[in-house]
Amino acid sequence: MSIDVLIIAGNARSLVANRGDLIRDMLSVGLLVAAAVPIADYLTEVEELGIQIHPINMGRTGVNPLQDLLTLLSLRKLIMQVKPKVVFGYTVKAVVYGSLAAKSAGVPRIYSMITGLGHVFTTDSAKTRRLRRIISVLYLAGLACNHKVFFQNPDDRQEFIDRGILRYPEKSVRIYGSGVDMQHFARKPLPEGPMVFLFIGRLLIEKGIAEFCEAARVVSADFPQARFIAVGPLDPKLPHACTQEDLECWKAQGVVEFVGGVKDVRPWIERCSVFVLPSYREGTPRSVLEAMSMGRAIITSDAPGCRETVVEGENGFLVEPRQSVPLADAMRIFLEQPALVLRMSEASRQLVERYYDVHKVNKGILEVMELA
Incomplete structure (x- = not known):
């Protein structure tokens, strides 16, 4: 053979x-x-x-x-x-x-x-x-x-x-x-109602889930109508996975909605306004490309692999990795200037068409x- x-x-x-x-x-x-x-x-x-x-x-x-x-x-x-x-x-x-x-x-x-x-x-x-x-x-x-x-x-x-x-x-x-398959991850209209920030990824420290939860906690105090959703499994066998205690603590705060792992992320991307991945380092984050393909503004880290997916101020914002304060600041910009979401969502789709x-x-x- x-x-x-x-x-x-x-x-x-x-x-x-x-x-x-x-x-x-x-x-x-x-x-x-x-x-x-x-x-x-x-x-x-x-x-x-x-x-x-x-x-x-x-x-x-x-x-x-x-x-x-x-x-x-x-x-x-x-x-x-x-x-x-x-x-x-x-x-x-x-x-x-x-x-x-x-x-x-x-x-x-x-x-x-x-x-x-x-x-x-x-x-x-x-x-x-x-x-x-x-x-x-x-x-x-x-x-x-x-x-x-x-x-x-x-x-x-x-x-x-x-x-x-x-x-x-x-x-x-x-x-x-x-x-990214642009037909499978087809462009979808932005949701109506309160702004939704979405994280998709395994619950690993290096994916920035802790920073996402802390930024959500801080921002929610000023913008209680905003929603924060985390989609992804906790696998304690993986190096640098979050602990079960961490997860229970975040859930107890009542700010971030934890969904767990899902087979199809598209319905979750469709219901979000802004996609967030504060990862410490990636090859090229597939979850970000999928969100861009569906027409979503992006907040991600100014870190290897992540920074290539965002043209600063055009389809989203880059933030310092490992820090929750710059992430919270970027979330606030969208909440204070909601018109940016539509403009940047269109730019995300165009970037995917051009390169990805x-x-x-x-x-x-x-x-x-x-x-x-």
């Missing part, structure tokens, strides 16, 4: 949500595609993508030498079995061990996508500094095997060059995130891979 492309996924959810459109575009040009998906968080939805699925043992977080060696060997065995012409990995372990396995198995072309640097690069403790050194070395080894490396924002690319992780900058290719249409993004990726 021989296939055209083997995608090595970091987790099942992201293969469906973030790579589904890319897979469909690959299939539309006649490519035979397969994906290696970690068993730990396997979802049956991946079987609906119309490609071969190969479950593998690959931990999502942590560095366990024995487990990682087994991951490398199992990936090499799979690659030798399916004989892909191209291997494409994303997230740390998929990039590192997928690239090394592909190189050792003699795969002609190897590509990786850096979808963000994660909590190891956004926090600074003795533990994360040690992990950062280890991960940097692993990245260096893995990316040395690559023909091209896709970066979703220029800050991540520059950091890899500055740290000596990417030895040959000419291998790098800048893309506009994973793109998923089919434009995917066409660029396939051309670089020589698959278009």
Whole structure:
């Protein structure tokens, strides 16, 4: 058996949500595609993508030498079995061990996508500094095997060059995130009634959920009619997840409405006026692109990955990360000048049309891979 492309996924959810459109575009040009998906968080939805699925043992977080060696060997065995012409990995372990396995198995072309640097690069403790050194070395080894490396924002690319992780900058290719399906996330009219600020994301410290809740608490004292909604799951197994105690405390304040995880975020985006993501760092935040595509003004962080989605004062505002006061100030601007919401919502949709249409993004990726 021989296939055209083997995608090595970091987790099942992201293969469906973030790579589904890319897979469909690959299939539309006649490519035979397969994906290696970690068993730990396997979802049956991946079987609906119309490609071969190969479950593998690959931990999502942590560095366990024995487990990682087994991951490398199992990936090499799979690659030798399916004989892909191209291997494409994303997230740390998929990039590192997928690239090394592909190189050792003699795969002609190897590509990786850096979808963000994660909590190891956004926090600074003795533990994360040690992990950062280890991960940097692993990245260096893995990316040395690559023909091209896709970066979703220029800050991540520059950091890899500055740290000596990417030895040959000419291998790098800048893309506009994973793109967004503008038909699926179609433009919707703004809601009537009180202004609604919406956060969508996992309840992680680095997503800025604490700053969102604190800003909401402060702003609600002056604008009690405003609503604040947080959509997303609490997964205590993830590094830097908020604690259950944090969540209960925020709920007790009675300001932010917590919805939990949902399968379809569109109804929630439709009922919001302004989308808010005060994240500390992203690749390119998909949730922001989805909100922009549906025509929503944005407040997000002046941080890598986030800052690329906002033209300051045109489709939203950039705020200092890790601080609730600038976030509250930006919310107040919208509440005091509600006409801005409509103007900026139109600008958001235009920016998506110009840069982030998923089919434009995917066409660029396939051309670089020589698959278009």
